[in-house]
Amino acid sequence: MFEFKILKKSKKSRARLGVIQTPHGEIETPAFVPVATRGTIRTLDSREIEDVGSQVLICNTFHLHIAPGEKLVQKAGGLHGYMDWKKPLMTDSGGFQVYSLGFGRDHGIGKVLKDEQEKVLKEGSQPHAVKITDDGVYFRSPIDGKQLYLSPKVSIGIQEKLGADIIFAFDECPSPLADEKYMRASLEKTHRWARECLQAKSSKLQALYGIVQGGGFSHMRIESAKTLGAMDFDGYGFGGEFGYDKKTLKKIVSDVSDELPAHKPRHILGIGHPEDFLIIAQSGGDTFDCIAPTHYARRGVIFTSKGRLDLRKPHFVKDFKPLDPSCKCDICKTYTRTYISSLLRAHELTGMKLATFHNLFYFNKLAADVRRKIKNGEL
């Protein structure tokens, strides 16, 4: 049921054109994966998500576990039935929330560093709101403060009930501030958990991806890729930080790609601004997800062929052009910057929706352009 076919390998780079076959259809790669954390692309319904050209979405185990809970989703026919989405789905394991709700929150940083920073997190450090043990991670529910627990076995159990086509191993996503010793211990834990995830998995319909870690430590990235590459995963996620510049992103993705089994698909977790698309594809990435198009849209920032535009800026209110004159999406064919800018300034939901629709169309189109370039031998 799950198969990755490589249609063409580039002679100029590590790029490859491919098709991932899943029980819910095919994904043409390289592909952009919109983020539907709680089973929805905020402001869009499943029909509209398809209309913007999405092939596959990624939902989140941790958030769906909290609400509405995997049992309810299972009763609704799994995520596909729950959201009436007939195409492929992924679920992230909750490993990223170990970071985003833990050290990420403590230090007020994301996973992408803007400047080179001193690595300050020492081995044995614990975040405030999250407790990381050898076997799993304790969280507190954002709803009622109740204790929640995720481990490789628990995460896989939840993901099997959610029923996505591609599921991810439960890992510890380390902070970019982790020092070498912390990273070493974390990496060993992630590798041990990877084996436990393989053992815990019982569904044959779902593909399981292992997650390569190692942060900015090149030797650990390579070691992680070798270790996980030797395990029987259906594909591989690239997690954690990718440095503070694009050169580092390219190097890490390239290095890791070179160590992994060439015939298995590779997913770059949480990276994918427009300027990253070519870098990821050239370095050997097949799929990648990013909250940027949806998250930014709700703040009034749209992505266009001429770069980012902050539609809440005053001058856009008097601008009667479409969002992106060269875009073929329904929004650009229909509405003006004046209208959408005014709506966004008034915090109208429709403004966020129109911006979200356009941004996703634009991102999916960019991925299609990457595929065309590989096909034409331009990349």
Place this chain on the structure above:
RNA sequence: GCGACCGUGGUGUAAAGGUUAACAUCGAAGCUUGUGGAGCUUUUGAUCUGGGUUCGAUUCCCAGCGGCCGCC
């Protein structure tokens, strides 16, 4: 017409007879990469007008103007 109450950034509120009048929101600039977030950082912007009391009034007193409520 009479009486009561009230006039503080654009809006909604706070405070005090004495150094830079607080907060929220709005405005402006920047940020956002496996989405706890319509969020975060920085920043512009105010005591209705005129008198009086006082060393000193935005605060207390008087008048005007404006608002609001009640009564005729």
